[in-house]
Amino acid sequence: MKTQREPAAGDSRTDHDLVYAARDGDTIAFDALFYRYRDGIFRLGLAITKDPSAAEEIVVDTFARAHRALARLEPDSSLRPWLYRVAVNLSYNRRPRKGVVLSSLDDAVDEALANEEGSPSRVAEKAELRRFVLGAVDALGPKHRLVVVLHYLNGLNLTEIAEVVDCPVGTVKSRLHYALRRLRTHLAAHPELGIEPTRPLLATGLRAPKPITAPVPLEGGE
Amino acid sequence: MKLFAHGCEHRQAAYLAGADRLGARERIVLEAHASTCPDCADALRNGRPVDIALRGAFAPLRERRTMIAPGRVRLAIGPSSGTPNRWLPWPRLFSRLTEVSVMLAVTMFAVGSSLEPSTRPAEPLSPTYSVVQEYFLHARAPLDEIDFLRWPKLVKADDSPTVSDSTRLPSGGRFDSDPVDVVRATGTSPR
Numbered sequence: 001m002k003t004q005r006e007p008a009a010g011d012s013r014t015d016h017d018l019v020y021a022a023r024d025g026d027t028i029a030f031d032a033l034f035y036r037y038r039d040g041i042f043r044l045g046l047a048i049t050k051d052p053s054a055a056e057e058i059v060v061d062t063f064a065r066a067h068r069a070l071a072r073l074e075p076d077s078s079l080r081p082w083l084y085r086v087a088v089n090l091s092y093n094r095r096p097r098k099g100v101v102l103s104s105l106d107d108a109v110d111e112a113l114a115n116e117e118g119s120p121s122r123v124a125e126k127a128e129l130r131r132f133v134l135g136a137v138d139a140l141g142p143k144h145r146l147v148v149v150l151h152y153l154n155g156l157n158l159t160e161i162a163e164v165v166d167c168p169v170g171t172v173k174s175r176l177h178y179a180l181r182r183l184r185t186h187l188a189a190h191p192e193l194g195i196e197p198t199r200p201l202l203a204t205g206l207r208a209p210k211p212i213t214a215p216v217p218l219e220g221g222e
Numbered sequence: 223m224k225l226f227a228h229g230c231e232h233r234q235a236a237y238l239a240g241a242d243r244l245g246a247r248e249r250i251v252l253e254a255h256a257s258t259c260p261d262c263a264d265a266l267r268n269g270r271p272v273d274i275a276l277r278g279a280f281a282p283l284r285e286r287r288t289m290i291a292p293g294r295v296r297l298a299i300g301p302s303s304g305t306p307n308r309w310l311p312w313p314r315l316f317s318r319l320t321e322v323s324v325m326l327a328v329t330m331f332a333v334g335s336s337l338e339p340s341t342r343p344a345e346p347l348s349p350t351y352s353v354v355q356e357y358f359l360h361a362r363a364p365l366d367e368i369d370f371l372r373w374p375k376l377v378k379a380d381d382s383p384t385v386s387d388s389t390r391l392p393s394g395g396r397f398d399s400d401p402v403d404v405v406r407a408t409g410t411s412p413r
Contacts, residue, residue, distance in 0.1 A: 031292045042288040056290050064298040133279035152280045177234040184237075184272050195271045196264070 011036075015079040023070045030070075034063055037080060040154055041087045047149040048091035058094065062087045081163035084154070088146065088164060129192060136186035144179035147172060232256075236265035 011018065011032035021029035041062050045055035065086050066073070075082065118126075137148055143165075150156045150164060158176070162169045181198070188197045232255050239252060256263040 027292075034292045034295060038290060039287045042290070043283060043286050046286065047283070056288055059288065059290055060294050060298050063292075063295040067295065067299050129275075130279040130282070133275050137276070137279070148276065152276045153283055155284075173234060173238060177237045180237045180269060180272055183276070184268055187272060187275055188268075193271055193275050195268050195275075 015075045015077070019070065019073050019075055019079065022067075023073075030063075030067065033066070033079060037083050038063075040080070041083060044084060044087050044149065044154055045091050047153055048088065048146070049094055054091075054094055058087055058090045061090050080156075081160050084150070084156070084164045085166065092142070125192075129190070132190050133183075133187065133193075136183050139186065140179055140182060144175050144182070147175045148179050148183075151176065230255075230259050230261040232259065232262045233265045236262045237269045239266060239269055 011029070013021070013029070013032070015033065015036075018029040018033050022033065038059055041059045042055050045058035046052060049055055049058070062083055066079075066083060073079070073082065137145060140148065146165065147161055150161045151158075156164065158169050158172050161176075162172045165172065184195055185198050187193050188195045232252065235248075235252055236256065239249065252262070252266065256266045
């Protein structure tokens with residue numbers, strides 16, 4: 001059964017080549033594009049709609065649109081921003097289905113943590129911490145949450161995010177900065193994260209500021 | 223001049239330092255600035271744990287995968303072949319022509335029937351009126367009581383086959399019946 005999937009999934013051609021091949025009727029090339037971006041679009045749809053079946057429909061609809069737009073597509077380097085942009089629009093235009101209780105992002109964490117190693121108490125602590133952080137992300141406004149999700153979940157850099165949300169890089173920086181400040185305010189309530197409250201709270205004397213004793217370490221690769 | 227700037231202008235860069243992967247040179251400049259600016263020092267110091275917390279929280283979600291096959295996309299796209307069948311539009315064309323012709327016929331019928339009353343000669347009276355006229359204006363009612371009650375049944379209003387008498391008049395506490403039946407039953411005594 002993996003006779004056709006493996007060559008498509010492991011295709012080393014660039015998006016540009018795959019788009020042109022798919023335009024000429026090469027279904028393997030289109031399948032390669034599908035396998036390349038399927039999971040990312042699914043995660044993005046899941047983060048916005050919080051409904052796994054809706055996220056799967058978004059994947060299908062996104063690639064159906066891509067297939068219809070093959071003749072017009074001219075990807076310079078990557079098709080990812082275009083696909084993500086379509087997926088974001090589809091996700092926000094999708095109305096929640098009746099009778100479906102939408103789960104929060106943190107519900108998806110539970111499934112992932114089921115396979116995590118360690119003592120049950122430690123796993124529970126981690127799950128609680130993650131739930132707390134994702135709850136704070138859920139509390140952000142849609143624009144700011146989208147930027148955070150695209151950056152931290154889908155791994156897009158600021159330039160790619162700007163392409164997806166169709167606004168200047170400066171706006172993306174501003175939104176991410178605002179989101180991180182809001183998140184800092186929320187996350188400071190959890191003592192295990194080691195985040196200080198924001199400065200207005202410092203002025204009230206709730207917590208003494210820490211002096212910088214050592215330079216902040218340079219950013220290492222992840 | 224920044225009218226609405228709150229705090230240092232480098233604070234945004236300090237928050238984004240973890241997220242945006244500053245280069246070594248930019249980082250050194252930012253840290254040098256942070257040593258003299260408490261806002262930026264605070265942002266730089268706390269931006270990093272926020273970044274770590276977010277990366278840790280999203281890490282399990284990044285492993286989420288789906289098992290959708292490309293066949294579902296093909297189903298969504300629908301059947302597509304390289305050379306379209308040139309006979310394919312014909313049934314649709316015929317059905318469209320049928321719809322248009324039926325619509326025209328109905329329209330013409332409606333317009334024709336709406337014009338008809340002006341061209342048709344006016345009818346003198348309705349059949350109902352003529353029957354009433356025959357019963358109560360031209361016929362003389364019998365004076366006997368029983369016959370008076372039977373009279374509407376016995377007197378036939380109009381024998382002409384063109385006039386249809388749809389009016390049924392009450393007689394003796396029940397509706398009258400066909401006059402032919404009444405005539406046939408004249409030998410019997412009334413109850």
